[in-house]
Amino acid sequence: MPGKTERPRRVTVDGEGPLLVEGPVEVVLEDxxxxxxxxxxxxxxxxxxxxTYPWCDTSHRRRARRGTT
Known part of the structure; x- marks a missing residue:
């Protein structure tokens, strides 16, 4: 629509997890x-x-955390 201002997409960054992006979204891969x-x-x-890259399937949870035994 002419003159309609769309609000920006919100991206939430978590240092120990995925990027959370308000959808709908398209991701352009390296290829x-x-x-x-x-x-x-x-x-x-x-x-x-x-x-299921580029989508997170929580595989990051299986890695060992620093400082844990």
Whole structure:
């Protein structure tokens, strides 16, 4: 619509988890392919351990935390 101002997308950064992006969202991958999510919030993997990359599948939770035995 002409003159309609769209509010900016909100991206939430969690140092120990995925980026949470208000959707819908499209992610352009390194090879140029586009992954789309129509969900109200998408979790984008930042650790690259996800089997459903670029979407987070919580694989980051399985790694050992620093300072733990």
């Amino acid at each position: 140029g392919t586009v992954a789309a999510s129509r969900r109200f919030r998408a979790a984008i993997c930042t650790c690259r351990r996800s089997r």
